[in-house]
Amino acid sequence: MKWRQMKDIYTVSQVNGYIKNMFVKDMLLNRISIKGEVSNCKYHTSGHIYFTLKDAMGQMACVMFAGQRAGLSFRMREGDGVIVSGKVDVFERDGKYQLYAQEIRLDGVGQLYERLEQRKAKLNEQGLFDKSHKLSIPPFPKKIGIVTAGTGAALQDIRNIAARRNPYVQLVLAPVQVQGFGAAESVARGIRRLDKYGVDIIIVARGGGSIEDLWAFNEECVVRAAYACATPLISGVGHETDVTLIDYVADLRAPTPSAAAELAVYEIQALDEALAGCHAQLTRQMLDVLEAYRERVQGKKDRLFLLSPQRRFAEKRERTGQFRMALSRRMAEILKEKRGCFAGADGRLSSRMEAVLERKRSRLALCAARLKGISPLERIGQGYAYVAVRGKHVTSVHDVKTGDEMMISVRDGDVYAHVSRAVERKV
Numbered sequence: 001m002k003w004r005q006m007k008d009i010y011t012v013s014q015v016n017g018y019i020k021n022m023f024v025k026d027m028l029l030n031r032i033s034i035k036g037e038v039s040n041c042k043y044h045t046s047g048h049i050y051f052t053l054k055d056a057m058g059q060m061a062c063v064m065f066a067g068q069r070a071g072l073s074f075r076m077r078e079g080d081g082v083i084v085s086g087k088v089d090v091f092e093r094d095g096k097y098q099l100y101a102q103e104i105r106l107d108g109v110g111q112l113y114e115r116l117e118q119r120k121a122k123l124n125e126q127g128l129f130d131k132s133h134k135l136s137i138p139p140f141p142k143k144i145g146i147v148t149a150g151t152g153a154a155l156q157d158i159r160n161i162a163a164r165r166n167p168y169v170q171l172v173l174a175p176v177q178v179q180g181f182g183a184a185e186s187v188a189r190g191i192r193r194l195d196k197y198g199v200d201i202i203i204v205a206r207g208g209g210s211i212e213d214l215w216a217f218n219e220e221c222v223v224r225a226a227y228a229c230a231t232p233l234i235s236g237v238g239h240e241t242d243v244t245l246i247d248y249v250a251d252l253r254a255p256t257p258s259a260a261a262e263l264a265v266y267e268i269q270a271l272d273e274a275l276a277g278c279h280a281q282l283t284r285q286m287l288d289v290l291e292a293y294r295e296r297v298q299g300k301k302d303r304l305f306l307l308s309p310q311r312r313f314a315e316k317r318e319r320t321g322q323f324r325m326a327l328s329r330r331m332a333e334i335l336k337e338k339r340g341c342f343a344g345a346d347g348r349l350s351s352r353m354e355a356v357l358e359r360k361r362s363r364l365a366l367c368a369a370r371l372k373g374i375s376p377l378e379r380i381g382q383g384y385a386y387v388a389v390r391g392k393h394v395t396s397v398h399d400v401k402t403g404d405e406m407m408i409s410v411r412d413g414d415v416y417a418h419v420s421r422a423v424e425r426k427v
Helices: 012-025 066-071 109-125 153-165 183-197 220-228 245-249 257-264 268-307 309-373 376-381
Strands: 032-043 049-054 059-064 081-091 096-106 143-148 170-175 201-206 233-237 386-389 405-410 413-418
Touching: 012 081, 032 059, 059 066, 066 096, 109 220, 109 245, 143 153, 143 183, 153 170, 153 201, 153 257, 170 183, 183 201, 183 220, 201 257, 220 245, 233 245, 233 257, 268 309
Parallel strands: 059 096, 143 170, 143 201, 201 233
Antiparallel strands: 032 049, 032 081, 049 059, 081 096, 386 405, 405 413
């Protein structure tokens, strides 16, 4: 038989190569999208992902190499319904064909939302969305951290708004991957890095997109990093209608990255105007308070002056002077009145006083005559003498002794003599 001839016999490699060539030439197999359910999914340490895509009637081996993982925005799990885009080719060594995936997306938005709701319920039950854990946003930050793509439009919007509102605020960027495989881990690392670096506010931002594009911000590692962040965090992911799980755990949600910048950066001009208004109001209030205190102090000063001892003393002295003047005037009036009364009685009084004085003169003359009659000097002038020994008046012979010197006072002088003999007279 012909099939037994040697020229019709091929090696395994030849057959596998022939089949591979057939796959390569088939344009349908080189760009194909296949949907199915994920099974036996394994993430290799090399970065490759191996899994099986199956449906009710069959299955197909699939692989996504590490270089293509940017086309995967979520982490596949067993049972996920997915649509895998890539090419079908033969692995010659094993003689097996498999699907080489270049992009993988979940099959249907409904399934994504279902997974989102399940994760949301789980995290909410664990208390990650509790409002009691939310921090207040500081009104006047000096340093703001930004977690976003280094070349995205979201970063440029934030920079423009920050420069317009307050050019003195420092922006610190943590560039991260915001879409595709590894984006969630990159965003979580960026949050932790800025939290450790030390900023006043962290903004997590990304422009709008589909639910698949924003899926990194629904991953559990991002939510837990935002929950553990000790720095106040503002989420500005997507457009106004886009809601991701980081919005629930953030301390403040902004509808867009631009709105996040508006909420985080205070407007320096408005602050200056507000401060100027406060300064003017405070100045007016201070002046009003000072005026009120001046009036109170002046009132107390006036009251103290009225109650001061000096003023009361001056008042008393003035009243005393007035009283003295009034008294002087009254006394002058009284004296004037009395002078009028005494003027008529002055003559009678003078006559009576002259009569009394005359009687007194007569009595005085009589007494003088009597005194003259008994005066020792008068007696001496009549021939009598005054005798003294040793300064003592001699009234008896016993007052002197023989030889004593005596002083004898007569009318016109003193005579000194010695006692030669003293004789007592018999009575």
